[in-house]
Amino acid sequence: MIDDYLRAKRLGDRCFRRDTVRGVYPYLPVLDEIVSPADVSEEHVGLIEIPTDKIVGTKTKGRTESFARNxxxxxxxxxxxxxxxxxLYDSAVTEGIREPIKVYEYMRQFYxxxxxxxxxxxxxxxxxxxxxxxxxLVPNKTDDPExxxxxxxxxxxxxxxxYDISFSHEGDYAKLADYYxxxxxxxxxxxKFEDLRSNYTIFRKAFKKEGADRLDVTTGDAFLVYLRFYGPKGLIGIDEGLLKRRIQKLWQEFVVSGDTQSVALALHPSEVEKESNGLFAMWQKKPEYxxxxPLKVAFMYERPAETSQWIYGHELGRNYIQQAFGPEVETICYNDCTCNELLRWRIDQAVEAGAQMIFTVSPIQMEETMKSALHYPEVKFLNCSVNLTQSMVRTYYGRMYEAKFLMGFLAATRNRGHKIGYLAAYPIYGAVAEINAFAIGASMADPESEIYLAWSSEKDRDWRSYFKEMGVDLISGPDLIRPEKATREYGLYREENGKIKxxxxxxxxxxxxxxxIIRQVLEGTWDDEPMGxxxxxxxxxxMSSGVIDVILSPHLPYQTYKLADILRQSMVTENLNPFYGEIYQQGHQKIKGYGTPKISNEEILTQTWLAENVIGTLPxxxxLSxxxxxxxxxxxVIEE
Structure with missing residues (x-):
């Protein structure tokens, strides 16, 4: 009996000394000292099995100093x-712990x-x-992420x-439910519930064995990454060796999922090009194409280019690089990747044909792109999206909000009243910033401007009828035309007397x-670990990289051309940004004050608010379709 206590005490003393040296409070935390009764409401949960690693302290001061933090x-x-x-220890060893403990739960920890x-x-x-x-103890609702x-x-x-599964990011519980x-x-x-418990228990055991404690992620975070690649089926009864290999393959993804510093936005091509010089250049083997x-590059389209404005633009890009690089680069496109199964099949075909670089041009292709990147680590995969956290696939997208700002300003100078229509596509990263940049640009030219917002992706809604009903004849429509159904309803246009200008x-x-992007590979400046x-x-x-621009009609007055060019040059040199200084959202609620710096790139990408002169909402x-x-x-940027 005393020997067992001494062994337990040595563990406690060791933890106590370590915390003391580190300047950490060495005793158990006390819930009554953490939360005030006025800030919480009580609800009785009842008898449940509590994970011991989530029992972190005591409810009252009482015996707290009888124990170390462990x-x-x-x-x-x-x-x-x-x-x-x-x-009690002797009784527990012989008979088990029969009497339930009494605890308070606060923010998923037990006292x-x-x-x-x-x-x-x-x-x-x-x-x-x-x-x-x-x-x-349920806290009052706040805007705090936790x-x-x-x-x-x-x-x-x-x-x-x-209680066992915990996450570090908003929306992850919904994602978990969706996987099941x-x-x-x-x-x-x-x-389904028992499957989840069994799957998580199996994964947790294997993840812990591989060194989970070395990562700054919860086991739940890692489990969600695993489900993203492999899904929930097959974990029960899985071979331990296979699960171990899968976890090892996903290790870098686990790191990225828990560390926001491991996610980078490259704003200029120069940020990802690593020049080699001096002695290092002599030893560096440059790829020879x-x-x-040739460097073989494959493009994966959901459907033929002539049926989609978006894909048509990428097909023009593919044709351009074929001409720009000549025989040094060989490209091929697959235009029937309508679902994950077909995309997987086409990627397999491309790799078998020697593809070294694969572009998938839609965010909805990302899930299968990641799985294929895991399967073919020697191939460079890129997906046309932005602000996603995975290391195996690089993403690429444009700061289109810069062009939309110029178009909003231009629209307000050419409007006959104060109403302007804006047709948006999907509420995804960057899209709301484009709406707001357009609205801010318009308000700079006409403080009374009103931007009527409609979504082309909404079911059972005719945006043309809506704009007509609102008395809007100047519209910012789709960015591109669809070849098979030619129409002039794109860009900034005005409809009058049945004709579009x-x-x-x-x-x-x-x-x-x-x-x-491809030149990085050809010149040997593509780096497996870019940006530090x-x-x-x-x-x-x-716009500063030349991948985004605005084309003006030759029929515009030369004064308009001149002013638009001044603004454009200011955007190119990054001396002008729509999100600098004072900004108000709908309801005249201040986002930021006069003279304040531009909001961060992450805040631009993830905007969910609308500028105060926007008439409309996020769907x-x-x-949605x-x-x-x-x-x-x-x-x-929206959730269920």
Whole structure:
């Protein structure tokens, strides 16, 4: 009995000394000192199995100084406390811990009211869960990210009562439910719930064995990464060696998922080009490509270019690089990748044909692109999207908000009233910034301008009828035309007397974009670990790189041309940005004040607010088309 207590005490003393040296409070935290009763409400959860690693402290001051932070005892072996601990330990070894402990849960951590010694012995015996009677302290709702994640957990717990899984990011509980074909509104079928528990237990054991403690991620974060690549099927009964190999393959993705510093936005091509010189250049082997040994590049399209404005632009880019590089680069496109199965098949075909670089041109292709990148690590994969966190696939997109700002300013100078229409596509990363930049540009030329917003991806809504009903005849429409259905309803245009007059349109110069990316490979400046420590790389180039621009109608007055060119040059040199200085959102709520710096690139990409002169809202998920939902699920700024 005393020997067991001494062994437990040594663990406690070691933890106590380590915390003291580090300047960390060495005793158990006390819930009553952490939260005020006025800031929480109580609800009784009842008897549940509590993961011992989530029991972190005591409810009251009481016995807190009898234990180190790891719940191991630190009082003298001759004390009454030590004797009672020893007696309970002997009983636990022979009969088990039969009486439930009483705990309070706050923000997914548990604080003991009765049963401190039982928790201590459970930790000492490495018991993973104990039975406890739980009272939950629910905090008031705030905008704090941790608070939002906690309330997402509460939604999850009500449909799948499981405490073990924790996440670090908003929206992850919904993603988990989606992988199991469920949601956070309806109770999960028992079979699905048991599958989740079994899958997570199997993964947690293997992940821990591979060194989970070395990463700054929760096991839940890593589990979600695993599900993204392999799905939930097959974990029960999986060969341990296969699971080990999968975890090792995904290790870098685990790192990126838990470290925002491992995600980088490259704003200029020069940021990702690493020049080699001096002695290093002599030893560096530069790839040699020629007509006999070309760089083979494949493009994956959902459908033929003539049926899609978006894909048509990428096909023009593919044709451009074929001409720009000649026989040194060989390209091929697959234009029937309508689903993940077909995309996977086409990627397999491309790799078998020798493709060394593969571009997928839609965010909804990202999931399969990642899986293929895991399967073919020697191939360079890129997906046309932005602000996604994965290291195996680089993303590329344009700062189109810069062009939209110019077009908004131009629209307000050519408008006959104050109403302007704006047709948006999907509510994905960057799209809301384009709306707001357009609106801010318009308000700079006409402070009374009103931007009427419609979404082409909304079901059962005719945006043309809406604009007509609102009395709008000047419209910012799609960026590109669709070849098979030629129309002048693109760019900035005005409709009058049944005829359309184009004033300007933005340019996605995909040829230039692809040229800049491919040249990195040809010249040997592509780096497997670009931008220092960053692992997940997102290209987000703009007007300064020549991949985004605005074309003006030759029928515009020369004064308009002159003013637009001044603004354009200021954007190119980055001396002007729509998100600098004072900004208000709808309802005249201030976003930032006069003279304040430009908001961060991450804030630009993830905007969910609309400028105060925008008339309209972001759509709800159930209002979107099937294809739009697929894109939003990957890189959207709205949630279910």
């Amino acid at each position: 719940f191991m005892p630190i009082l003298d072996p001759g004390s009454e406390f030590a004797a009672k601990w020893g007696q 003991v009211q009765e049963g401190n010694k039982r928790v201590s012995m459970s930790n000492f015996l490495e018991i993973e869960a104990v039975l406890g009677d739980v009272t939950r 608070n939002k994640i906690y309330f997402e957990f509460l939604d999850f717990y009500r449909v799948a009562p499981y 074909g469920e949601n956070l509104k309806d109770p999960w079928p028992r079979e 020629s007509s006999k040994n 184009n004033l300007a349109f933005p340019i996605w110069d995909w040829g230039k974009y692809y040229e800049l 420590e960053a692992k997940a790389l997102n290209y987000w180039w703009g 709800q998920m159930d209002q 099937r294809k739009a939902k697929a894109a939003v699920n990957v890189s959207g």
